[in-house]
Structures are given as structure tokens and as C-alpha cells.
Amino acid sequence: MSAKKDYYEVLGVDKNADAKTIKRAFLKKARTLHPDVNKAPDAEERFKEVNEAYAVLSDERKRANYDRYGTADGPNGFGSDYVDMSDIFNGFGMDDIFSSFFGGNPGHGTTRTRDMRGRDMSVTLHISLAEAARGTHKTISYERMAPCDDCHGTGTGPGGKVVDCPTCHGTGHVTTVQRTILGQMQSTMACPKCSGTGKIVSNPCETCNGTGRTPSHESVRIDIPAGVHSGQTITAKDKGEAGIRGAACGNLLIQIQVDKDERFERQGDDLYTVVEIDALDAILGCEKTLDGILPDEKVTLKIPAGTQHSDQIRIDRCGMPRMNSNARGTMVAVVRIKVPDNLNKEQMDAIREIVKDREGTAAKKTAKSKRGSKHPFGKR
Template sequence: MVAEEDLYTTLGVERGASDSEIKRAYRKLAQQWHPDVNKEPEAQERFKEINEAYQVLSDPGRRQRYDTFGRAGLGGNGAGESDFGFGGFSDIFDAFFGGAQASAARRGRPQPGSDLRYDLRIGFEEAVAGTDKEIEFEVLGRCETCAGSGARPGSSPVTCNQCGGRGEVRSVRQTMLGQMVNVQACPRCLGEGKVVDDPCETCRGDGRTERKRALRVTIPAGIDEGHQIRLSSEGEVGPRGGPSGSLYVAVHVTPHPSLKRDGTELYHQAEISIVQAALGTRINVPTVEGDEEIEIKPGTQPDTEIRLRGRGVPHLRRSGARGDLHVLVDVVVPTKLSKRQRELLEAYAKEAGEETAPAGFFDKVRDVLG
């Protein structure tokens, strides 16, 4: 006698699995093993086992009896107590045809409008400090003639006579597993449940017309290249009174000539001479608020980093927090020296007891020629 597989094992879930976990596992397996999709010889039997397991575990009462008594608690029909229709066929339909979107298309309500994208370029300082921008774009808005209904003024959309206003049509076919119910958006009303028999002359029944739109967009301080700002309900209006989509403003930031950004941190490469490094000096460095004078201490070494705290980019999600500005010091060694400069450096080297290379032939010629 072959032992029957545990129903939880059939669905690949733990015994303490929640209802949503059981439904999710069932949808995944149903999509994988449905005979209309899977042509393997064992698919038919496997799909039947999956369906039977779900019929039990999705019913709180039957699941409790199974947990207590096993299959014996399910009566003579075992796990297959219910007829093999599909129980809740919408679960199978969602798994095959796109889940929530497919369900929404069958509810007999207006279709939503499309989302839009607007590419906006701003300056580096604007991205750091934040700003407001006026944008203008073309969009499908509600037709003013028919107020978005799509019907000629004085008339109204009527209930679709093909689906009776449900927005969906069903067909049933017999298979070796039982009846198969197919649910589709109504081809006449496109899932809306209503049709326009006397269309508006302005929008030709669509309920929308093209127009220019102006909006003021707030750019938050600290926004970066590639970030998007979503403005809900500012996209295209749906046909015949459908809800509006969203507008996504994609932000592009113009690079700064001498500041580099990494998240909330800013970096600047500052060049100083060997004399300035040795003796110290003060130099101007750029910040997003304008140039600022900083001190170079005597004896500053190459690649020294001077950090200006709180002079970087604001954190988008931490109010008041701000990154730092890192000044990376680059000590520039001269490649050409005048005769006087060389004499001074040689005198320094002699005083410090350091060995130096003698002047080359071309250096001497250059000194003679001035």
C-alpha cells in the first residue's frame, strides 16, 4: 500500500502556514502543473492532487479536521470531498492571466489613465539646496464638452448588453478534469460595463482631449541624478471618467565643474605648491554656498584631507542631517625651475644634508641663454 502524501507537503508549505501563504503556494503550483500549460504525462494527476490539497487547507473547518484526524477526518471522499470544478476559479485565473490587473479589468469599472514621465534638468546647487520648478507638458485631460463621459451632451453611456454591465464574459468548456470556466474582459465594453452609443463629437467617445498642462514641482534638498518624484493623479485621465494615472518627474543634475558628489558627501581636489605645503597658506575652495577660505597648515603632506563638516549634501530622509565637504590636497611639484629657484632649492638641500641630482646639460644651456 502506497502512503498518501501529506497535504501540506503537496503544497510545499509548513503546517503553521497562514491562509495567504497557502493561497500563494497554490497559485504558483497551479500555474506550473495545469494540464493546459504543462504537457508532461504526470501533470494531470499532480494538478488534481494540488487542487484537492487546496480545497482542504483553504477551508478552516476541513483544515482543522485534517490537522486533528488526518485524511480520516475528511470523510469517505478524503481530500477530494468537493467536486473538481476549481473551487474559487479566480485564483487560477489570476495565476494565469496577471493577478490583480486581470481581476481589476473584470470588475466593470472605467479603465485608469496611463502614467507619464517628464525629464527635468536642474543645476548642481539646486539639487543640493532644493528648489521649485515650473514644468509644462501635454496630457490627455477630461473632455470639457462631455465632462469626461464620452457621450454627447444630453445623453449618457448605457449598460453593455453583452455582459449586462459586469464588464466580463464567461465561457464554460468540459475537460477530462471537469468544467473549465474562462473569464475574459467583455470585448464590447472593454471591461467597463457601459458603452457609448451616442458619442461626443469633441472627443469621439473617449472622454479625453489633448491639452497643455503647467505644474509647480517641489524638488527636495539632496535629490540626486536619476531620482524620480511621483505626483499621483497628475498623469493621463482614464477614458470615459476613469481615474488619472501618475506623473513621474525624472530628475537629471548638471555636474559641478570642481565638486564631485558621492551620496551626501562632496569632494574637491585642491592644488598647492611645495612651498605652500611647507610654509602653509590660505586658499579658497568652492562650496555649494560659494567660495570659502581654508587654512593649509605648514608641513601639509600630499593627499592630506581637510574635512568641512556639514558642508556637503542634505540627507533626503533625515531632516537636518547633512554630509561633509572633503578637500583633498594635491602638492604639485614643478617640472621647470629658473636658475634662481634651483639655486634656492639646492641651498635648502645642502642645509638639510640631502643629495640632489646635478643640473643637466640642457638646464645649463637654458640658464646661460636666460
């Protein structure tokens, strides 16, 4: 879509239109332009434009950016509260949402009675290790089938009501009998009249076509506890797909993915970090102050004299917080020794004297050891 295209013009609304007006305009245009019902050559392209315009104007942050900067992404190319989100499944691309809206039943076989309850949805939410350590909250924007605002999810228009389907008599399925060379064959399938629900609506709501739900762009705030691990799931109850004509909503399942950190490697609740020290500090011992995983946290690392390369020094209660507990894991500092390369002449001469003295002492000890040793069987 061209950057010069006016999203408000695409939906046919005023720039001061409220969210409900924008949604109604979107649904009205979507119903007439969807490729399933409109066979005009440009219908698909116009439908995509309407969908893109709604995706921006239905999101408060994107709309504010668009009104101010002319782009949904803001002045820097991305939103200030951007949440990396992927893996929306169970048929929840916009095409499947609209197929459901226009009477389709994505994700279900035609021989199975349609479930009135809304399906669960799932997203993968990426957070940093620091966010996992302190706990955080994120706002996720996503598309779903939501309860219809105009009929409050009932699917009925003025004076309308829900009645048993006359074709299946409220069972949700029909049975057919066919004659074959093997005799009569009986098969059962979802009722085509009511799509397997067993119910139909007299005088259905014009906005939702009697389903009680409409495509919607929504946001949900997720509270993430401190100490969360990759692979754990947080459930936002009733934030999944809306049920048909007031049936229960599904849940939104947020799978947490903790991204790798530049300073720490997480193993369970322990944090491993590499600490580089001068060879002379390793000989004499020293203390170093490290930045911890929590905000403004300082950790004192005591390096004993004679520390060797790759030694591991453990610091209790400085690792990751444990979920629903005051306990913490351990920080493990892996020592990397660096030989100094910036010593001046006097310092180098001092080290040479130390080396000579050590060599002389070692030679004397070796000679004394040889003089004092005796053959185990005496002279030969």
C-alpha cells in the first residue's frame, strides 16, 4: 500500500472517529470486499488496503504514530513499546478470521459438529534475561474474533431470536443414505444449514451476520513474574477466540521465550559469566565489582591468591530469582587470566629478578635432593 494513501479515507471515516465507528466502517467494507463474496478484479487488493488501514487505526499506539508522523512505526521506524511476537496459530491469519466471519469454519472437518466455544490462541513472546530476572509486563496487540459490539455477542438483530435449526432439528448433524453396489451406506455430517451448531438466528445481527462475533484488533497486558523460564506459558483467560453467539471464549496462551544475554549464560537458576583478570592479580588475589542481573545490583567477587585460568568462583544468592520465592540461584564467575602487555622497563626488570631468584631457589632444592638420596639397595 502506498505510503501516501490516507487510512481514514480508505475506511471512509473522519480523523476524529472513535474506535467503535472505525470498527463498524471496517466491517462494512470488509464484508463487501472480501474475495469470498466479491469477484471484482480489484476486490482482493482493496480488501488488503482496508485490512491494513484497520490494523493501524484500531491500535492506539500505531494510530497516534500515524497521526503525528504519517507512519504507524513512529519516527525511528518502530514503536516505543514494541513486543516481538510470533507463532499465532489455530487458523488465525486474517484470511482465516474472515473465512470464519463469512460463514466458514477454518480448522474443523465438515463431518464434525462445530464447537460453540471459541478456540484457544497462542503467541510466543520474547523477553530479555534482565526482564525475566526482575519481572515485567508487556502489551500484546493481536487479531481475534471478538464478541460483536452491536448485538453483545448474541447474534440477533432487533426482534430476532435463536431457534432450533429446521434441517437438523437442533442436533447439529444430518444423516444421509446412499445406495451402492455394496448396499445402502449411511453417513453423518455437520448440518450445512447451521454449520453444525444446531441453531439458527431469525433476523440475525447485520454486523456479525448472526455469529455473535466480529474480527477485531485488540491489546492485552501480560504480567510476567520474576524468574520465568523459556517455554513456560502464561494464560490470559477469555482472551482467545470468542464463542459463537455468546458461548465461552477461548484463552490466549503466551509462551515465554527468554533471549540470550551478552553477559550471562543461564543454567537453571544459576548465571555463568566470564571475568577477565590480570595475571598479577591472579597471583596476589584481589576483589572485583561486577554488575548483577538486577537493576543497579553490584556484586563483589573475591579472587583468592593463586587463582588459575578457568577456575570457577561461586557467589551465592546472586543468580536468577526463583519464581514465587525469595530464593535466588548462584552466580558463577569463570576466570580468564590475561598476561599484562603494558609493563614498563622497571617493572619488567623487577619480574626478571623474581624469575632468577625462583630459578636459583629451585636449582638449590634440586641439588640438595640429589645429595640426600640413596640407592634403595646400597652401593653397586
